[in-house]
Amino acid sequence: MSDMKVTDRRWWARGESDGPAEVPSLKPTMLEELEARIAEKDLEIQQLLTKYRGASDEFEQARARLRKEVGKDVERGRRSVIVAFLEVLDNLDRALEVGAGPGSEGFVQGVALVRQQFISTLEGLGVTRVDPLNQPFDPAKHEAVSTAPAASPDHDGRVIGVVRPGYVMGDEVLRPAQVAVARS
Incomplete structure (x- = not known):
């Protein structure tokens, strides 16, 4: 016989892989x-x-x-x-x-x-007139314009007279009351 050799170059015949070689990104x-x-x-x-x-x-x-x-x-x-x-x-x-x-x-x-x-x-x-008579003097709500002797120690620091009334609107004092305050 002859010494002839045949090489099959088909990929499926070589048994290298189940599919074609990896194709580069297209x-x-x-x-x-x-x-x-x-x-x-x-x-x-x-x-x-x-x-x-x-x-x-x-x-x-x-x-x-x-x-x-x-x-x-x-x-x-x-x-x-x-x-x-x-x-x-x-x-x-x-x-x-x-x-x-x-x-x-x-x-x-x-x-x-x-x-x-x-x-x-x-x-x-919403304006209210304030009547501070006989209340304790509060400088935030009252303006002391005069003082007078207190009739008793209980009246010390209390408003005993109103010269001009005060007015508030809600919680805000619009005008403080001008008052006379008792002092011992």
């Missing part, structure tokens, strides 16, 4: 670059969304603070106007005291009605 490098850029942009979008949400929250907090400040400013303005009108009320009280003579009943009734309407309007705004 994905173009441009596509890989685009996918990487998309991933970067997705990350950037997420970061921007986080910043936007933070800025939006900060804006809402600033809006709430501004609303509070505007409310406080309005309340301060309202209080200053009311304090100015308290002097008018004091003058109405003085007019009633002076006009209580013979023949002036009509005048006194008219001023008394105006005074009562004025007090009702102030009460509608």
